[in-house]
Amino acid sequence: MSLLTDRLAPRIVEEDGAFRTRMLGIAAGMNDVIALGRGDPDFHTPAHIVEAAKAALDANHHHYTGPTGIPQLREAIAEDLTHRYGLDYAADEVVVTAGAQEAMMLTMLGMCAPGDDVLITSPRFTSYDTAVRLCGGNPIPVPTFEHDDFALDVAEIEKRITPRTRMFVLVSPNNPTGAVTPPEKIRAIAEMAIRHDLIVLSDEIYAQMIYAPNEHLSIATLPGMRERTITLNGFSKTYSMTGWRVGYLAAPADLVHMLTEPRHTLSINACTISQHAALAALTGPQEPIEAMISEYAERRAWLMPALDDAGFTYGHPGGAFYIYTNVSSSGLPSPDFCLRLLEETGVMLFPGTMFGDETTDYIRISYLQPLPLIQEAMERIASFTAHARSEA
Numbered sequence: 001m002s003l004l005t006d007r008l009a010p011r012i013v014e015e016d017g018a019f020r021t022r023m024l025g026i027a028a029g030m031n032d033v034i035a036l037g038r039g040d041p042d043f044h045t046p047a048h049i050v051e052a053a054k055a056a057l058d059a060n061h062h063h064y065t066g067p068t069g070i071p072q073l074r075e076a077i078a079e080d081l082t083h084r085y086g087l088d089y090a091a092d093e094v095v096v097t098a099g100a101q102e103a104m105m106l107t108m109l110g111m112c113a114p115g116d117d118v119l120i121t122s123p124r125f126t127s128y129d130t131a132v133r134l135c136g137g138n139p140i141p142v143p144t145f146e147h148d149d150f151a152l153d154v155a156e157i158e159k160r161i162t163p164r165t166r167m168f169v170l171v172s173p174n175n176p177t178g179a180v181t182p183p184e185k186i187r188a189i190a191e192m193a194i195r196h197d198l199i200v201l202s203d204e205i206y207a208q209m210i211y212a213p214n215e216h217l218s219i220a221t222l223p224g225m226r227e228r229t230i231t232l233n234g235f236s237k238t239y240s241m242t243g244w245r246v247g248y249l250a251a252p253a254d255l256v257h258m259l260t261e262p263r264h265t266l267s268i269n270a271c272t273i274s275q276h277a278a279l280a281a282l283t284g285p286q287e288p289i290e291a292m293i294s295e296y297a298e299r300r301a302w303l304m305p306a307l308d309d310a311g312f313t314y315g316h317p318g319g320a321f322y323i324y325t326n327v328s329s330s331g332l333p334s335p336d337f338c339l340r341l342l343e344e345t346g347v348m349l350f351p352g353t354m355f356g357d358e359t360t361d362y363i364r365i366s367y368l369q370p371l372p373l374i375q376e377a378m379e380r381i382a383s384f385t386a387h388a389r390s391e392a
């Protein structure tokens with residue numbers, strides 16, 4: 001304890017990042033590592049988007065923008081949401097943020113009061129827990145299960161509702177499971193939200209990566225939902241733009257008005273150059289994006305039978321670029337599985353425990369390497385597991 005840490009505000013608690021740091025430290029000291037851990041696409045940002053950023057620099061777009069973003073981008077986002085998902089937002093109902101991450105924090109600052117319970121699709125992207133806790137709320141995981149392909153079950157949500165429950169965070173497709181909540185379940189969640197007077201935060205950051213026959217339904221398109229939903233999305237995953245830091249939230253204009261000053265306080269505006277790049281992402285050719293998504297589809301189609309052949313089970317992922325794989329048959333708890341796999345074979349994966357999973361049965365495979373490398377990784381995983389099974 002130092003003088004300063006001694007005086008930390010009670011909202012700051014130590015989070016356990018030790019495992020991730022340890023894995024990354026081991027990987028840094030090795031050659032031949034195949035990293036299937038992070039959720040960062042292996043593709044570079046398409047060239048026309050990079051060119052738009054260079055043009056923005058040349059055109060002296062070096063200054064602050066308004067806190068909610070440049071008008072052309074807000075307009076393009078509103079149109080894109082209508083065109084792709086049938087959502088009904090006007091340009092002044094969009095707040096451009098530094099990644100969906102900032103939109104998440106802004107939403108919690110706006111909507112989560114001390115003592116509120118916030119229900120979150122789980123296993124989960126645990127930044128939600130941190131954002132809720134920083135606002136004095138209680139993150140309440142809503143579990144999903146392999147036997148349902150990790151789809152949400154309304155009954156699991158409903159049994160966790162108390163008078164303190166304020167919000168439900170719907171993440172579909174979900175990270176780390178890739179689970180797509182099917183339209184009929186989204187409808188049931190909407191009815192439940194209305195029945196219990198809940199706010200819904202709908203994180204749709206993976207909504208463009210959906211594999212047939214799965215379908216995405218934006219909950220704010222349903223009757224009575226626009227007024228109680230905040231829709232979150234961003235450019236990181238779809239456009240391979242993780243480092244540019246552009247995302248957004250869309251919500252009714254009166255809420256956007258109230259969130260504008262807090263948003264200004266967080267970072268004034270999303271990087272101006274990145275906003276121009278994001279505009280090009282929406283208004284430019286979509287073929288490079290379609291090509292990336294079909295490559296993900298190909299990797300997924302190769303990987304699932306390969307996992308079957310190696311004797312693993314998993315929840316069938318309807319979207320995103322993750323397969324949440326059950327490694328309990330190896331006899332190793334998932335953190336040990338990941339550590340030993342990395343040390344002995346150079347394949348880096350993350351255990352489900354990093355995603356709030358209370359079991360030690362699962363690992364997340366991000367298929368974010370070219371197919372030949374995924375195939376090489378799979379060979380290493382299969383022989384490592386066969387060896388572990390023979391030891392058990």
Ligand SMILES: Cc1ncc(COP(=O)(O)O)c(C=O)c1O
Nearest residue numbers: 039099100101125175234236247
């Ligand atoms: C479910 C989910 N929401 C939000 C984010 C944050 O994305 P961004 O890069 O737009 O901040 C991620 C990143 O992994 C995510 O998985």
